Amino acid sequence: MLLTTSRRALAATAALSLSLGLAGCGAEVTPAASSEGAQSAHYPVTVENCGRQVTYQQKPARVVTNDIGITELMLALGLADRMAGYVMPDEKGDLSAVPWGKEYERAPWLSKKEITKELVLDAKADLVFAGWNYGWNETTGLTPEGLGKLGVGSYTLTESCRNGKEKARGVMPPLDALHADLTNLGRIFDVEAKAQQLIADFKAEVAKAEAAAPAKRPSVFLYDSGQDKPFTSGRFAAPEQIITKAGGRNVFGDLDDSWTTVGWEAVVSRDPEVIVINDYGDTSAEAKRQFLKSYPPLAQVSAVKNDRVFVLSYVDLVESPRNPAAITRLAAYLKGIAG
Structure with missing residues (x-):
């Protein structure tokens, strides 16, 4: 891929932050410093994502998400202000009954086509939240490893984690995957109380449905x-x-x-x-x-x-x-x- 001058500069700056920001075994590329200034005592934060320990030195400030479910995990946590934008087809459907539906107005809709490296760089993203068959693509190099070479951090949807059986996916029960991602995102973005409240509400709704089954x-x-x-x-x-x-x-x-x-x-x-x-x-x-x-x-x-x-x-x-x-x-x- 040919980079413009501005993209070369971005990649070089991010590469420098990579050399300074890696923390421990299996750590991902960390986002470049945000405008918030000094890091809070909450950071660095390390979470387990698809079997790897991934470290985030600070709260991501320009996140690009791929697909509707992934995007709504961010919106439900009230993190629209942390998003550089989202990629998804025109399939959001009726948002009138979705509690976080209004949050869509606060995050840019970057593309209705597939997510690409060029889009990520143009958005000046410091983190991409996607998954296997949810945006990650080994052919184009849009993977956590590929983004890391550009100095861009990543988080992989737990439902999409590969389980070691060729390209088969899934490492835990689906609702556990949902709770794991909410817990991790709560820690990564310092909104743990919101994440735990969502998990508690979701568990209560599921228990009520089970009781009526x-x-x-x-x-x-x-x-x-x-x-x-x-x-x-x-x-x-x-x-x-x-x-x-x-x-x-x-x-x-x-x-x-x-x-x-x-x-x-x-x-x-x-x-x-x-x-x-x-x-x-x-x-x-x-x-x-x-x-x-x-x-x-x-x-x-x-x-x-x-x-x-x-x-x-x-x-x-x-x-x-x-x-x-x-x-x-x-x-x-x-x-x-x-x-």
């Missing part, structure tokens, strides 16, 4: 996309616990991966009683529903025969602060069909 747990297939082969959720993606906590049973909860591709034969053999559609992208939820109902191999699947299809949005189903509310809505649906 049906006694008989219907089997559920999460349909993301794909016609030749379906893309679905293993046990490490958010739908696993959204389904489980709502009173269902993920038919692919035995797969040690997060989002993954399976075969239609496996769907038929597991005969789900309910299908949850992930609503996003160029194909509408209704178009996905019509495909499932008209696809001959699925004709005898219980969910298709009984037209038991429930729709959740993309941001409900990736790691995000909307996960607890999604559990509440799905629990009400599952209880309703249980009678």
